[in-house]
Amino acid sequence: MQNTDGLFVDLFFPELSWVNRLCGMLGGTTEPNEEDGEVNLLKRLFGGGGARSGDPDGLYFYIRHQRTGEVIQVRLHRHNDLSLADAEQGYYARKVIVGQKSFDRLEATFHFDKNRRFVSCDAAGGELVDRAAYEVSHAGAPGSKS
Numbered sequence: 458m459q460n461t462d463g464l465f466v467d468l469f470f471p472e473l474s475w476v477n478r479l480c481g482m483l484g485g486t487t488e489p490n491e492e493d494g495e496v497n498l499l500k501r502l503f504g505g506g507g508a509r510s511g512d513p514d515g516l517y518f519y520i521r522h523q524r525t526g527e528v529i530q531v532r533l534h535r536h537n538d539l540s541l542a543d544a545e546q547g548y549y550a551r552k553v554i555v556g557q558k559s560f561d562r563l564e565a566t567f568h569f570d571k572n573r574r575f576v577s578c579d580a581a582g583g584e585l586v587d588r589a590a591y592e593v594s595h596a597g598a599p600g601s602k603s
Contacts, residue, residue, distance in 0.1 A: 516575070519591040520554055520565055520583040527556040528586060528594040531565065535573055547571050554583070 516533040531552055533539065539548040548569040553562050565580040578585045 516567075517588070518565075518567065518575075518578065519586045519588060520563060520578075520580050521586045521590065522556055522559065522561065522563060522583050524561060524582070525556065525559045526594075527558045528591045529554055529556045529563075529583075530591055533567060539569060539573060542568075545571075547576065548573060 514535040516535055518531045518533070519528050520531055521528045531554055533550050533552070538550045538552075540550065542549050548571075550567045550569075552565050552567070554565060555562055561582065563580060563583045565578055565583065567578050568576045570576055
């Protein structure tokens with residue numbers, strides 16, 4: 458049986474035929490999901506759905522800005538953002554962080570062991586805090602999920 462899911466797109470929008478090929482490779486279609494009525498293509502492509510679900514390579518850290526008190530979420534990709542440290546004893550990642558309340562820059566260096574497990578963080582102009590502090594600071598913010 459021939460798959461005709463992308464026939465409309467291929468006929469009337471030939472420049473978008475790559476969308477159908479990509480959807481086929483991801484095991485889906487460009488059609489809405491009948492279970493929940495949403496198009497899940499973008500979630501599959503870009504890992505939507507939150508910090509923890511569907512993001513196995515994301516490492517999340519929270520830095521409190523010393524001057525403004527803003528807590529900023531920082532995401533590191535376990536494989537793309539980590540660089541091999543000197544003497545190959547572990548990994549590190551440097552991030553320049555800018556919050557929404559201030560345009561002041563924070564520079565943080567994250568250190569990991571040779572198995573890519575977090576060891577320490579040096580944050581110039583900020584301090585490492587836990588997720589709970591981030592959630593408390595963003596509890597009443599516009600656009601937050603309450």
